[in-house]
Amino acid sequence: MFGKHNKIFNIERSTQFVDRVLFLSLPSALVFIMLVALRLITPTLAIISYATIIFFNIVFLFPITFELQQLKKYITTLSRGEDFDEKLMTLSEKEAKEIVDAVNAMHQFWAHKTDVLEAQTMSDTAVLDSLPDPILMIDRAGNILGANLSARNVLGNDITEKNVENLFNSNNFIEAVSKVLKKQSKSENLIFYAPGSSKKEEPQKLYAHIKQLPWLSKGRAVAVISLYDMTKAMKIEKMQSDFVANASHELRTPLSIISGFIETLQTSAKDDEEAREKFLKIMSEQAEYMSALIENLLSLSKIEMSQDQKPDELTDVKKLIQEVAQALSFKAKEREINIKTEIEKDFPKEIIADSRQVKQVIQNLTDNAIKYGLSQSDVTIKAYVAEKIPPSKSFKVAKGKAIAISVNNKGPKITPENLARLTERFYRLQEHKDLNIKGTGLGLSIAKHIILRHKGNLTVNSTSYNGTTFTIYLPIEQN
Numbered sequence: 001m002f003g004k005h006n007k008i009f010n011i012e013r014s015t016q017f018v019d020r021v022l023f024l025s026l027p028s029a030l031v032f033i034m035l036v037a038l039r040l041i042t043p044t045l046a047i048i049s050y051a052t053i054i055f056f057n058i059v060f061l062f063p064i065t066f067e068l069q070q071l072k073k074y075i076t077t078l079s080r081g082e083d084f085d086e087k088l089m090t091l092s093e094k095e096a097k098e099i100v101d102a103v104n105a106m107h108q109f110w111a112h113k114t115d116v117l118e119a120q121t122m123s124d125t126a127v128l129d130s131l132p133d134p135i136l137m138i139d140r141a142g143n144i145l146g147a148n149l150s151a152r153n154v155l156g157n158d159i160t161e162k163n164v165e166n167l168f169n170s171n172n173f174i175e176a177v178s179k180v181l182k183k184q185s186k187s188e189n190l191i192f193y194a195p196g197s198s199k200k201e202e203p204q205k206l207y208a209h210i211k212q213l214p215w216l217s218k219g220r221a222v223a224v225i226s227l228y229d230m231t232k233a234m235k236i237e238k239m240q241s242d243f244v245a246n247a248s249h250e251l252r253t254p255l256s257i258i259s260g261f262i263e264t265l266q267t268s269a270k271d272d273e274e275a276r277e278k279f280l281k282i283m284s285e286q287a288e289y290m291s292a293l294i295e296n297l298l299s300l301s302k303i304e305m306s307q308d309q310k311p312d313e314l315t316d317v318k319k320l321i322q323e324v325a326q327a328l329s330f331k332a333k334e335r336e337i338n339i340k341t342e343i344e345k346d347f348p349k350e351i352i353a354d355s356r357q358v359k360q361v362i363q364n365l366t367d368n369a370i371k372y373g374l375s376q377s378d379v380t381i382k383a384y385v386a387e388k389i390p391p392s393k394s395f396k397v398a399k400g401k402a403i404a405i406s407v408n409n410k411g412p413k414i415t416p417e418n419l420a421r422l423t424e425r426f427y428r429l430q431e432h433k434d435l436n437i438k439g440t441g442l443g444l445s446i447a448k449h450i451i452l453r454h455k456g457n458l459t460v461n462s463t464s465y466n467g468t469t470f471t472i473y474l475p476i477e478q479n
């Protein structure tokens with residue numbers, strides 16, 4: 001009935017319940033055999049008495065075995081990290097209840113410790129992932145054990161299956177890492193070139209810092225490698241030095257013209273009234289150009305500084321368009337140009353943007369349209385709502401509805417090669433330089449920077465029939 005291989009009353013097979021019952025009943029069995037042998041009791045009475053003893057042993061042992069089993073199940077479930085509903089247990093023994101309480105206390109203690117440890121690990125991972133530069137952890141054999149988000153982005157998600165030797169095709173890098181792994185050096189710093197993944201790609205200039213981890217850290221990681229991509233910084237440096245070179249070149253030209261005329265006025269043209277008038281006019285124009293150049297350069301550097309700040313002003317674009325049209329109407333009249341404004345009926349009253357900067361963009365585009373447009377024609381500024389901002393390959397634009405402001409002027413078609421370069425600093429069309437139309441070549445560059453800050457876009461369309469249309473897209477809200 002209580003065979004080892006059957007499950008009776010919820011008691012598992014492997015229990016020693018039957019063995020214990022039989023073992024406890026064995027002495028009484030021997031006593032009954034002796035009593036029957038001595039004919040002091042009948043065999044029937046002996047069997048009945050023995051069965052009664054077995055029955056009492058079962059009644060006595062069953063609850064203990066049953067509770068032990070429940071405890072075992074409870075503890076193994078907890079040790080597997082699973083939940084167990086205590087209410088499912090029916091414990092009557094005081095000791096069994098005390099064991100459950102003790103196990104519970106221990107379980108809670110370790111659960112708390114695990115929570116603290118997990119939170120710590122998560123915050124450590126978040127800190128490492130928020131670092132802009134790639135960081136790798138390696139073991140004694142150079143296997144990559146861990147990589148932060150930046151490393152995974154740059155070197156691929158399968159980075160942790162690689163060995164540092166296969167990371168970059170650079171002997172200097174491998175040598176530096178092996179020096180640290182062999183404990184010949186505590187840390188190594190080096191600059192090396194990593195060849196691009198394809199032949200077309202330029203080699204990357206990287207700075208690596210390899211450092212042994214202190215012996216206190218008990219994990220498998222023995223060293224940390226942090227990488228810094230110097231290619232981008234070099235490009236920025238080059239751009240900055242090009243800019244300074246261009247800016248000084250641009251300033252030098254009017255300055256040399258002015259000083260040339262000053263010299264002429266001091267010497268050969270000293271008493272020439274007519275020449276003096278003419279030269280002074282040129283000098284004043286050049287001074288004006290210089291001041292426009294300086295103003296634009298300052299404007300550009302200011303915009304660059306605010307590049308990462310989200311615009312947060314309420315801006316009435318319709319009002320700005322009217323103000324610009326009003327301010328430039330005098331200049332337009334000189335070329336017999338008429339400025340027309342067409343603002344869509346349901347154009348938003350306000351958008352979130354930097355008012356001064358948006359005004360500057362509208363002004364730069366309208367000023368260009370007046371300067372480079374056909375005289376005795378119209379310059380048309382249209383403002384309307386666009387479903388979305390046209391995407392760009394080189395920068396991110398905001399999602400959602402936007403406003404569009406287009407500025408059109410009549411005139412010859414701009415060639416696609418020239419169109420692509422219009423927003424470059426100091427770039428001007430040769431025909432306009434030849435016609436001696438004044439300009440610094442910075443207006444569109446300033447406009448582009450402002451639009452980038454607003455996560456908008458600037459498009460240009462030029463045909464011989466319709467002339468040139470610049471369109472600014474700005475998000476209605478800055479999300």
Ligand SMILES: Nc1ncnc2c1ncn2[C@@H]1O[C@H](COP(=O)(O)OP(=O)(O)OP(=O)(O)O)[C@@H](O)[C@H]1O
Nearest residue numbers: 368369372428429432439440441442443444445468
């Ligand atoms: N509407 C347009 N039609 C034809 N060409 C244009 C137009 N707008 C700009 N360009 C060309 O693009 C060049 C760059 O324009 P940008 O506004 O950056 O500089 P700029 O007008 O020369 O100088 P600034 O705006 O500083 O006075 C201009 O010199 C001109 O050759």
Ligand SMILES: [Mg+2]
Nearest residue numbers: 364368443444
């Ligand atoms: Mg301009």
